[in-house]
Amino acid sequence: MTTIDPSTADVVLRVTGVTKHYGHVQALRGVDMEVRRGEVVGLVGDNGAGKSTLIGVLSGATTPTEGAVEFEGEPVSLSSPSHARDLGIETVYQDLALALDLPIWANLHLGREQRRPGLLGALGFLDKKAMIASAEEELRTTRIRIGSVDARTSALSGGQRQAIAVARATARGSKLVLMDEPTAALGVEQQHRVGELVRHVADRDVPVILISHNLPQVRELCDRVLVMYRGRIVAELDPAIEGVESMIRWITGAALESER
Amino acid sequence: MSAKRLLMGRKQPVETTMMTTLDDAELDRTRRPRTPLQGFGAFLGKGDGDVARVLVLLLIVVVIGLVAPNFISKASWMALSQTATVVALLAIGQTFVIITGGIDLSVGAVMACSAVIGAVVMRELAAGGADPSIAILVGLVTSLGIGSLAGLINGLIITKLRITPFIVTLGMLSVATGSMNLISGGAEIVGLPPQLGSIGNTPLGGWFTVPVLVTILVAVVAGVALSQTRFGLRTFAVGSNQGAARRVGIGVDWHIVRVYVFAGFLAAVAGFLLTSRFVSASTMAGTGMELSSIAAAVIGGASLMGGRGSILGTMVGALIMAALQIGLIIAGVASFWQTIAIGIITVAAVYGDQIRIKYSGERS
Ligand SMILES: Nc1ncnc2c1ncn2[C@@H]1O[C@H](COP(=O)(O)OP(=O)(O)OP(=O)(O)O)[C@@H](O)[C@H]1O
Ligand SMILES: [Mg+2]
Numbered sequence: 001m002t003t004i005d006p007s008t009a010d011v012v013l014r015v016t017g018v019t020k021h022y023g024h025v026q027a028l029r030g031v032d033m034e035v036r037r038g039e040v041v042g043l044v045g046d047n048g049a050g051k052s053t054l055i056g057v058l059s060g061a062t063t064p065t066e067g068a069v070e071f072e073g074e075p076v077s078l079s080s081p082s083h084a085r086d087l088g089i090e091t092v093y094q095d096l097a098l099a100l101d102l103p104i105w106a107n108l109h110l111g112r113e114q115r116r117p118g119l120l121g122a123l124g125f126l127d128k129k130a131m132i133a134s135a136e137e138e139l140r141t142t143r144i145r146i147g148s149v150d151a152r153t154s155a156l157s158g159g160q161r162q163a164i165a166v167a168r169a170t171a172r173g174s175k176l177v178l179m180d181e182p183t184a185a186l187g188v189e190q191q192h193r194v195g196e197l198v199r200h201v202a203d204r205d206v207p208v209i210l211i212s213h214n215l216p217q218v219r220e221l222c223d224r225v226l227v228m229y230r231g232r233i234v235a236e237l238d239p240a241i242e243g244v245e246s247m248i249r250w251i252t253g254a255a256l257e258s259e260r
Numbered sequence: 261m262s263a264k265r266l267l268m269g270r271k272q273p274v275e276t277t278m279m280t281t282l283d284d285a286e287l288d289r290t291r292r293p294r295t296p297l298q299g300f301g302a303f304l305g306k307g308d309g310d311v312a313r314v315l316v317l318l319l320i321v322v323v324i325g326l327v328a329p330n331f332i333s334k335a336s337w338m339a340l341s342q343t344a345t346v347v348a349l350l351a352i353g354q355t356f357v358i359i360t361g362g363i364d365l366s367v368g369a370v371m372a373c374s375a376v377i378g379a380v381v382m383r384e385l386a387a388g389g390a391d392p393s394i395a396i397l398v399g400l401v402t403s404l405g406i407g408s409l410a411g412l413i414n415g416l417i418i419t420k421l422r423i424t425p426f427i428v429t430l431g432m433l434s435v436a437t438g439s440m441n442l443i444s445g446g447a448e449i450v451g452l453p454p455q456l457g458s459i460g461n462t463p464l465g466g467w468f469t470v471p472v473l474v475t476i477l478v479a480v481v482a483g484v485a486l487s488q489t490r491f492g493l494r495t496f497a498v499g500s501n502q503g504a505a506r507r508v509g510i511g512v513d514w515h516i517v518r519v520y521v522f523a524g525f526l527a528a529v530a531g532f533l534l535t536s537r538f539v540s541a542s543t544m545a546g547t548g549m550e551l552s553s554i555a556a557a558v559i560g561g562a563s564l565m566g567g568r569g570s571i572l573g574t575m576v577g578a579l580i581m582a583a584l585q586i587g588l589i590i591a592g593v594a595s596f597w598q599t600i601a602i603g604i605i606t607v608a609a610v611y612g613d614q615i616r617i618k619y620s621g622e623r624s
Contacts, residue, residue, distance in 0.1 A: 061507065082509025097504035099497045101567030110497055111508030113490045124489035 018067030045228030060084030088175030324587035353523030361566025368549030375531030378403030411524020415517030460536030499566025
């Protein structure tokens, strides 16, 4: 088990003893982890190691069997994705979770729509002007340039869509950003752009948990790398010291065998 | 188990001078050069094809007008607008349902069922000596209640039992038709308060009857709700990507339920207006109306894949359907041909939607 750092002032998220069983399958077997302000934490592991399940627990999509989650010092039970979002936990899902038929501005505000003030707002009228303006502003601050936020999202390229999903998760008052393989389907150049966005978020002191199978990229982007193996976090590695070879030894379980 | 334990400094901030921007190539795709033909295509496609739809409607009116000159007259407008009313009300509810990625095959049956049961209530109250306006009011409330209840059941079964809308609403079509015939004995309901007829047939300002005005009002409210409110935006979101809608925190199931309730409610409104027009309720009134309403919505640009559609388009679609129907009658074409025409038009409109999706190169 990973021992916990005594300097807890910067801890944004603390997970203790989280398990998740699907019938006989034990997807998580007792995960402990901490995430501190402004760091990029890599989460690596083989297929089926439990990474997505852990992200699911943190994003409110999956209810853990046991265990506790503390967010900003308070114990929380993340009962739904909207609850997690209300707390400031934003997620970039691997499939991006964009409604392609909607304009870009709508995707950036989906689930968080701004309404007009007064009676019209109470009737559900949207404040489109404000949302379009803040969508433009968000794309500007996340340094994404896209023709018009009024265009249909389906008109965007894969990389641009990825950027929109990242912008949605990172733009407004987010306090923790979860990314499940955000660069999986991207070309080299676009991977590089998403990488920049990740660092940009962390520079604003918002921690990021980044799942990726691209180990060189993980080394380049992350401050810390957690390795999952069969539902547990088995190692915490410093990418400045440990190379890809060493990560692979932990991911495959070979390092565990030799330590025994 | 021992894990490596390290204390690490933070990565240095990256250089921020390199902007995350699009390639010029990517930007260019949004403003391609135009040939005259493409320009014309873009003109037709304006407002998601609303320009093209209005042109088709005008073309149909002109062609039928040439074949049967008395088509362009006040009398045929009155007939056309009354016919369009029923299709339009059903199609407005259908449009919301289709945008969420669903389909409601029960709208016609629910319309007839709620109208017939409402009529039975009115007949019995009138026979029992109740004040006609009370009888009409109770009949109206009963109809609206039954329509909404049918929609509620549709929505709950679709979302809670996870059965596809096609099967659920097909089942409802059968249940509503059966219940209606059980209660009415399968016969047309007559003996209703005669005051009903003044609701259905008095032309206000000479050109618009109450049912037509109610339909216009419903269309405006529905159109504004769909395009200007959060409910409308979320309707599109649910149909475009249900999983995404769920994960951004939209109450998808409840939203879908409300949309089916709305469709059932509007079916009941259409049924009541029909009853008021004929001062009787026919058990056959809904037959084939599900297809007409789907056709109107799809002609109007609603996509059966979900995520697309507009009330303005649907209204033009309903007018096209009504113009064909009335036009074919006036042109002396046997009414069986109308049924054939509606079937062909529906399939053709869905095919048109698929072609659009294919050539717009969207949705990957
Ligand atoms: N809904 C579910 N029902 C049953 N088993 C599940 C469910 N979700 C995940 N599992 C199982 O839990 C284990 C962990 O899966 P998870 O998706 O978390 O792995 P992962 O580390 O994200 O893998 P990958 O790298 O392939 O994405 C797997 O054995 C998987 O089959
Ligand atoms: Mg996964």
